Amino acid sequence: MNPLQPFFNMKVGMVDLSVSSTEVVSLDQGETAAYLGGASLNRIFIEGDRHDALIFGTGPLTGSFAPASALLVATFKSPRFGKICHVPFMLSAGPDMKFSGLDFLVIQGGATEPSVLYIHRGGVRISPAGNLQGLSIPELITALKRDYPPFRSAIVTGPAGDRGMIDAAASVGGRGGIDKAGLASRMAAKNIKAILFRGSGGLPFRNENPEQSRELITKIAADKNYRHRGFLSLLDKLEGGKEAGKRLGGLRKKDLACYHCPFPCMTHVEFTGQDAPRGKGGKTKEGLLLLDHLGWIALVGKCGKDALTSLRNCLQEGLDPGAALAPGDKFPRQAHILFGGGIAPIPPGDLWGKRVALAMILGICPLFLLMFPRIDERDLLAFIAPQGDLGEAMQKNLSSAIESLLTA
Amino acid sequence: MQEPMNEGDLSLDINVLRPRSVEKKTLSGYFMPPRHPFILFDPQKCTGCGTCEMICSARNTNRVAPLSASVQVLADERSGKNLAILCQHCRQPLCIPACPTRAIEKGSDGIVRINKLFCTDCGLCTMACPAAAPLKDPDSREIHKCDLCEGDPLCVKHCPETALTFTRGKAFRWIKGLRWSVQAISFAMLVIVFIGTFCYFKAGNVAFSCPAGTLQNIASSGAIVLVGISSAAALLFLTILAGRLFCGWICPFGFVLDLVDKITPKKLGWPSFLKSRMTKYGVLAGAVGGSYALGFQAFCTVCPIGTLCRSYGVQSFFKSAELAIVPALASLEIAQRRSWCRYFCPVGAVLGIMTTLRLIKIVIGAKKCKKFSCIQCAEVCPMGIIDADQLREGISPRIPMTECIMCLRCLDRCPYDAAKIRFRWQRTAPEEDGR
Numbered sequence: 001m002n003p004l005q006p007f008f009n010m011k012v013g014m015v016d017l018s019v020s021s022t023e024v025v026s027l028d029q030g031e032t033a034a035y036l037g038g039a040s041l042n043r044i045f046i047e048g049d050r051h052d053a054l055i056f057g058t059g060p061l062t063g064s065f066a067p068a069s070a071l072l073v074a075t076f077k078s079p080r081f082g083k084i085c086h087v088p089f090m091l092s093a094g095p096d097m098k099f100s101g102l103d104f105l106v107i108q109g110g111a112t113e114p115s116v117l118y119i120h121r122g123g124v125r126i127s128p129a130g131n132l133q134g135l136s137i138p139e140l141i142t143a144l145k146r147d148y149p150p151f152r153s154a155i156v157t158g159p160a161g162d163r164g165m166i167d168a169a170a171s172v173g174g175r176g177g178i179d180k181a182g183l184a185s186r187m188a189a190k191n192i193k194a195i196l197f198r199g200s201g202g203l204p205f206r207n208e209n210p211e212q213s214r215e216l217i218t219k220i221a222a223d224k225n226y227r228h229r230g231f232l233s234l235l236d237k238l239e240g241g242k243e244a245g246k247r248l249g250g251l252r253k254k255d256l257a258c259y260h261c262p263f264p265c266m267t268h269v270e271f272t273g274q275d276a277p278r279g280k281g282g283k284t285k286e287g288l289l290l291l292d293h294l295g296w297i298a299l300v301g302k303c304g305k306d307a308l309t310s311l312r313n314c315l316q317e318g319l320d321p322g323a324a325l326a327p328g329d330k331f332p333r334q335a336h337i338l339f340g341g342g343i344a345p346i347p348p349g350d351l352w353g354k355r356v357a358l359a360m361i362l363g364i365c366p367l368f369l370l371m372f373p374r375i376d377e378r379d380l381l382a383f384i385a386p387q388g389d390l391g392e393a394m395q396k397n398l399s400s401a402i403e404s405l406l407t408a
Numbered sequence: 409m410q411e412p413m414n415e416g417d418l419s420l421d422i423n424v425l426r427p428r429s430v431e432k433k434t435l436s437g438y439f440m441p442p443r444h445p446f447i448l449f450d451p452q453k454c455t456g457c458g459t460c461e462m463i464c465s466a467r468n469t470n471r472v473a474p475l476s477a478s479v480q481v482l483a484d485e486r487s488g489k490n491l492a493i494l495c496q497h498c499r500q501p502l503c504i505p506a507c508p509t510r511a512i513e514k515g516s517d518g519i520v521r522i523n524k525l526f527c528t529d530c531g532l533c534t535m536a537c538p539a540a541a542p543l544k545d546p547d548s549r550e551i552h553k554c555d556l557c558e559g560d561p562l563c564v565k566h567c568p569e570t571a572l573t574f575t576r577g578k579a580f581r582w583i584k585g586l587r588w589s590v591q592a593i594s595f596a597m598l599v600i601v602f603i604g605t606f607c608y609f610k611a612g613n614v615a616f617s618c619p620a621g622t623l624q625n626i627a628s629s630g631a632i633v634l635v636g637i638s639s640a641a642a643l644l645f646l647t648i649l650a651g652r653l654f655c656g657w658i659c660p661f662g663f664v665l666d667l668v669d670k671i672t673p674k675k676l677g678w679p680s681f682l683k684s685r686m687t688k689y690g691v692l693a694g695a696v697g698g699s700y701a702l703g704f705q706a707f708c709t710v711c712p713i714g715t716l717c718r719s720y721g722v723q724s725f726f727k728s729a730e731l732a733i734v735p736a737l738a739s740l741e742i743a744q745r746r747s748w749c750r751y752f753c754p755v756g757a758v759l760g761i762m763t764t765l766r767l768i769k770i771v772i773g774a775k776k777c778k779k780f781s782c783i784q785c786a787e788v789c790p791m792g793i794i795d796a797d798q799l800r801e802g803i804s805p806r807i808p809m810t811e812c813i814m815c816l817r818c819l820d821r822c823p824y825d826a827a828k829i830r831f832r833w834q835r836t837a838p839e840e841d842g843r
Contacts, residue, residue: 063472064472065462065466065472092458095474099472099473099474099475121547150546152474152475173485174485175485199474199475200473200475200546200547201473201547202465202469202471202472202473202476203471203472203473204470204471204472205466205471205472210463210466210562210566213566214565214566217568253487253488254452254455254488254489255455256455256456256483256488256490257455257456257457258457259457259458260457260458260459260462261455261457262457262568262569264455264457264569268487268488269488270487270488286486287485287486287487287488289485289488
């Protein structure tokens, strides 16, 4: 039996928007064993005759008891970089896609009118959504909640995507994302307004997984990065991060984490924007989630004290806040572009690419693995298979999958 | 040959099939109440990672399925705050009487459980629960409710931020026992043994008197008698030292009100236009002004404390017409706890004024307090002066000491020792400063 099988639903949703058809096919066992999942399997899907396709894929550990198992990878030909890119999505979009019964979603062709894809119980439903065109992201989320069945996660595009802007960024719900490769404009080109995940199903797990998770968290608990965890801790490690952190001052209310992540690298800020509407006791406060570290640094550099207002506007419009930073100027490395240009460059060096590739294949947050180099691939594979021949074979496959992902 | 059954034989009576268990009240149970185990949620620590939902669903369904968990973490995207929906295993759970098949029971260990054998997943318990804690699985439509993992909650064990803490509750509340004993002894001494002692009592050269009575005396006689003032000073001095301790521990009428509260647990409510705590200061001013105008201590004739002390003693038991005042005013307890003390008592008003010079105060440290899921202090406060909303927001509530009767119920009840007595110059609870 394929040891990966209980970690996947073994289902791929095939959507052809040009003829509004959906089909659910089985995940190939041989390919799964060889490439494991995530970005590695996404690349297999997009190769061949599907260069125009948009692939959303999860890793074997996405939604599992492994720490920070929040990852969903979108693979597509980036309109910004002109290459195949793998854009990570965190929060809980990845687990929710798996709980909705699909491991991979392959979207081909383009719809004639704006559409919404609803994933539930291993199936995909396409609904026309012309009325959602041009809505700001908060308005869009409100409309989706009102007009569609309940959902736990959503990947949406905003007005910037509708206008076909190359700097448009896909957002997880209304909270933003780290799409710097132009996924939103690809989605908009296909007339996809939103992908909704119901997330009401579940996934089996191995009995020892909860305890393994606790042990792994205990293992990193002594780490300095763990003791000083939080948004600023990660920001401090980046060029220009200290100044960008100072700009937040006392506005930070609380650090937040993605699905099953012990390292809360996002933060919620409350601020009074210059154009904030007047309430009873003066200008009303607004709340924002900061999850794009590079985007925030870029905005602070460009907008100074108005950075939060600008970020709010970016999130509402569905724009990449990092667009203020010319791509390639500061992070010229090839691997950054391969992984969408939004993952923080910590630590610099060759290790970066390998750690990120490992995360993108297994379905773990790459930022978490970058912050805790103590966690190696053996620790993560232990969640799937016990050590032994099976584990060794899987490790071999993982190494070759990382290699081929980085050299593709 | 078997007798044919008539229709009446086929009807099933739920009272026969599943009789409700009646909780037996014992004296030992009164002072040593059964433990009240529950999970406390700290919204300040919660990062919204959902590990609690994962592990709980894994136990419930043997799958990682957050929507099938017995705990749900909701995130408010605007405020960034997280909120956990989980069963509090209430002392008097509303889900139990709501369940038509009587599938929900509270065990002797204090844990409220759903007996799956009898549950029809109708969802009435969810509607009855103020926290909507019994959660309906969106797929299977099954009801899931926290059973504290039979005393070892997995969500608490796995929470990486220790935002969830498990408490088994206090086994013995010594303050409660002590307060009731002191109240009973004070009542016996003031009402039965030394009749009329609260209003005025003289032992040799030392005299004690009621401060409100003394004020009326001064107003009615037009003369400031030094002995009268000094005799009232004892109670005032006690108030400076320990706040309105007299009201919570010694006042015989307060004791009567607490007893009435025990037999009338359901309150009818008080009209909002009468809910002004300033009224008692008006009553005090009226009493003093009335005494001045009438030439005698006007309020003392109807004062419930004085009436109790004068009329209910061994010698004067059932002797006076004043007798009716006490039950009449005590009946206000049906509307709200300590209604008389909150809104009308002029003695409390004098002591309230004196508490502006108090040395101590009660503080509830919001950081130590587990806020959202507990707020037991606000529930037990007879004067209703602890702001539950502030606690839910993680703010240490400011407790108006002019209203606090120092009954110390909040200290006694708090499972996390977040309620403390502090000197008034200590600005916050020590744990707030990190000292």
